[in-house]
Amino acid sequence: MPRRPRTLTDAPVRLVKVREVTVPLPHPLRSDALDNRERVLEAARTLFATEGLNVPMREIARHAGVGPATLYRRFPTKRTLVVEAYAEEVRACHAIVEEGLADPDPWSGFCRVIEKTCELHIDSLGFTEAFMAAYPDAMDFAADRGRMLGAVAELARRAQRAGDLRPDFVPDDLVMVLMAHRGIHATSAATRRATSRRFAALVIQSFQTSPTRAPLPPAARQAPPPHG
Template sequence: MNSSAPPGETPGQGTDARLRADAERNRDRILAAARRLYAIEGLGVSMASVAREAGVGKATLSRRFATREELITAVFADRMDAYANAVTAALDDPDPWHAFTGYLHAVCAMQAADRGFADVLTMTFPAAKALEARRTEAYNGFLELISRARDSGHLRDDFTAEDLVILLMANAGVIAATGDAAPDAWRRLVGHMLRSYATPGTEIPPLPDAPTPTALYRAMIRLSRTGPGTA
């Protein structure tokens, strides 16, 4: 019996191509759905929720991404590249203090733009080798930024790389708590922290305006309804 394959294709070749195309479309749908959910709700989103958002079954999701870490790595690969590239750009700045403050603002802004990425920067994923390699690259670059800013006389001698982790944790908490009720509250936090990092007499960027009482009240109402772990 003759095959119904189009001219130029061997039997089964067309079917294989269609299956590969379907698999790629499903992968793209899963990644797009995960990006949407993680950006809004953080990394607490379940794999089942991602599958529903993507319009695929759990089995399809598992075939594309066997573990949560694999999905997170794929979703945030480009953002981790941007995170590592931000420290590279800062190291090219001839002004060590400007480089240091600019980097902190850039990273905290990345967190504010994507709640899922805010979580990624305050967690570790040992099984996600590529993601952790980029994190290590950024960390090593930050150590150099610290050294240069200290040598310039503008950064306190007792500032450590762990202080960045503390800042990112605090910033992630502010972002999660305030949401769209006070979306720029994180800028105020970073402004105050820079004042604590600087040596006396160092020029510091102007302190951003504080959120209005109404905005903070809305954020507190929102937090009371959702809970601190799911704001």
């Protein structure tokens, strides 16, 4: 019986499901201190997403509307700030792979990992940098990345034994996918996400033993139309 073509209709990644505070606070913070902390984290995520991890700490403080002293009191190093800013995304990465491993159809689970990982990374240049260890002084994701790639390797072996995943796939291919995916740039979030979905579909077809050639998601315009 022919395999049903893969579609990109799975539910989107919901980071709210994995939200929690990862670094215990030494004592309860006043409401204004908590508010400052959240503003700093939100500013950091915003600037990391658009400018990468090299954005200066003073710029993050300015964007958050707090003084540098307030920022450094809560986050004494860039590493500390990046750890807190991306704790949710790290847990989401693990949840995505665990969901893929739990799928009784290993090919379906493998495809879900590709789709949802791209979806998670598309709105955050900074997270991709940190996860790929392109900014090791800020945060070392080596252990998390190693666990994730180990789980992907197990899922890939299952899909290969089922005959759906090409036999020459190796987990480092997923790293290559994320590096290429990081190059997606667009003027709007909607265009970035549409391009990411199409990219994921192309990647999945390239990994399949016998590509189904299912219709790709619609292409998004990458540049404004020429004048005249």
